[in-house]
Amino acid sequence: MSAGSGVGETQKSGTVQGSGVSEIVDALRVGPFRRLFLVLGLSALGDWLGLLAGAAFASSQVSGATAKGAAFGSVIAVQLLPAFFLGPLSGVIADRFDRRLTMVISDVVRFVLFLSIPIVGFIEDSSVRVVTWTAIALFLAQVAAQIWTPAKEAAVPNLLPRSRLEAANQLTLATTYGITPILAALLFSGMARLPRPGGVGPADYALIFDALTFLASAFVVLFFAKEMSERTARPTPVKKNEEKEENEHAVPGKQAMRDLLDGGRFIVRTRLVRGIVVGVLGAFAGAGVVIGTANFYARSLGGGDATFGILFAAIFAGFGVGIAGGPALVGTLSRRRWFALSIVLAGIAVIGLSVAPRLSLAVLGAAITGAAAGMAFLSGLTLIGGEITDDVRGRVVAFIQSAVRITLLLAIALSSVIVGLGASREIHVGPIDFSLSTTRLLLFVIGLAGIAVGILAFRQIDDRPGVPVWKDIWRGVRRRPLSDTAKKRP
Numbered sequence: 001m002s003a004g005s006g007v008g009e010t011q012k013s014g015t016v017q018g019s020g021v022s023e024i025v026d027a028l029r030v031g032p033f034r035r036l037f038l039v040l041g042l043s044a045l046g047d048w049l050g051l052l053a054g055a056a057f058a059s060s061q062v063s064g065a066t067a068k069g070a071a072f073g074s075v076i077a078v079q080l081l082p083a084f085f086l087g088p089l090s091g092v093i094a095d096r097f098d099r100r101l102t103m104v105i106s107d108v109v110r111f112v113l114f115l116s117i118p119i120v121g122f123i124e125d126s127s128v129r130v131v132t133w134t135a136i137a138l139f140l141a142q143v144a145a146q147i148w149t150p151a152k153e154a155a156v157p158n159l160l161p162r163s164r165l166e167a168a169n170q171l172t173l174a175t176t177y178g179i180t181p182i183l184a185a186l187l188f189s190g191m192a193r194l195p196r197p198g199g200v201g202p203a204d205y206a207l208i209f210d211a212l213t214f215l216a217s218a219f220v221v222l223f224f225a226k227e228m229s230e231r232t233a234r235p236t237p238v239k240k241n242e243e244k245e246e247n248e249h250a251v252p253g254k255q256a257m258r259d260l261l262d263g264g265r266f267i268v269r270t271r272l273v274r275g276i277v278v279g280v281l282g283a284f285a286g287a288g289v290v291i292g293t294a295n296f297y298a299r300s301l302g303g304g305d306a307t308f309g310i311l312f313a314a315i316f317a318g319f320g321v322g323i324a325g326g327p328a329l330v331g332t333l334s335r336r337r338w339f340a341l342s343i344v345l346a347g348i349a350v351i352g353l354s355v356a357p358r359l360s361l362a363v364l365g366a367a368i369t370g371a372a373a374g375m376a377f378l379s380g381l382t383l384i385g386g387e388i389t390d391d392v393r394g395r396v397v398a399f400i401q402s403a404v405r406i407t408l409l410l411a412i413a414l415s416s417v418i419v420g421l422g423a424s425r426e427i428h429v430g431p432i433d434f435s436l437s438t439t440r441l442l443l444f445v446i447g448l449a450g451i452a453v454g455i456l457a458f459r460q461i462d463d464r465p466g467v468p469v470w471k472d473i474w475r476g477v478r479r480r481p482l483s484d485t486a487k488k489r490p
Helices: 021-028 031-060 065-078 087-096 099-123 127-158 162-191 202-224 240-248 252-269 271-300 305-330 335-355 359-387 390-422 438-461 469-477
Strands: 424-429 432-437
Touching: 021 031, 021 162, 031 099, 031 127, 031 162, 031 202, 065 127, 087 099, 087 127, 087 390, 099 127, 099 202, 127 162, 127 359, 127 390, 162 202, 162 305, 162 359, 252 271, 252 390, 271 305, 271 335, 271 359, 271 390, 271 438, 305 335, 305 359, 305 469, 335 359, 335 438, 335 469, 359 390, 390 438, 432 438
Parallel strands: none
Antiparallel strands: 424 432
């Protein structure tokens, strides 16, 4: 399987009409996607509920603040590990095997694992063994999730016309990062009010419910989403003088390694994918720094935990607004340009955060940062789904998914350490006294870096060289059609 033909023959200019309610309704009218959306909702609800319930269950098995904190944190941490070593390989699985069956097996595995956690808690007396198994089960569940996601993402573009792909991505992202986290939190809180016979707690109820969501997801995919097994890529003919080489690679291990290397070469050599990777990782590195420094930043505004909560909420509220309203705002603007310009906007907003003197302006900056990140995420995902062919799409999605998790985690960890060590310093320059905060300085630098990354991504993927950016934005907002004479880059 060669990745060399990854940019599809059906690739267009990267410009689509702005997505709105009517486009989302049209996407839901497509039967296969509507069934997949139901599956996505169940799986996302299970993921968020499992994250909350698994950590809470482990914490409830021990006593003492230190032990509870260690149990909670360790269970969260182990769920991030699969991205470090399984990401690229999961893309090979998505591209090589039947995606529908891959999703079904992954969901059944998660059903068994999540159900086993409360069962082990009932039959095992040792809290150490219970916490250990909880961590192992959640780790294996994340391995299954790491395989499930690229298969799902790679299958979505095959279920509906490309003109409806952006609206479909809006709906799935809003569900995954907006509706289901809130619903999971409300469900978990509501389960605290249920009866507790025999020591059954809300975490036990949540884990059992969580397991059932994955079983339901597997059932729907297996019996009502058979279209997800279909492929759109045509197999590459094998020449006679290449038969020997192909037979050598028929060994499963060698073939998987070949697919992995093909995917890596495709990502490095393809301008579009390279630009998307640079932009997405730059955007999430910046988001990680904002999250990692938010607590310290709140203190620089003279606030505490409440201020931190407000800023955190503003970022994610902006993220949702960017996903929901971004396409309608930019109209017919090239989606490649929209992707890069969204990253530039995020960098500018972070710089605004670094100099904001009061909370109201900081909240505005945080909301704009989140909105820009949401627009970049949506446009990047749409570009991958619409302009990368089926035979390599799974590997591209898996690489970006893993790289995003690793980048976000490292950015949060490193930035929080840097600002924790640096704190703030009082600077005296003659009669002028001012406070130099490491948090604000780091945000300013990251904002500049975000602008640079956006410009770099723009140069990699711009499909309308020679057309002034501001003119293009103005035409897009006014829903004016693009010029047929404009030069376009593949």
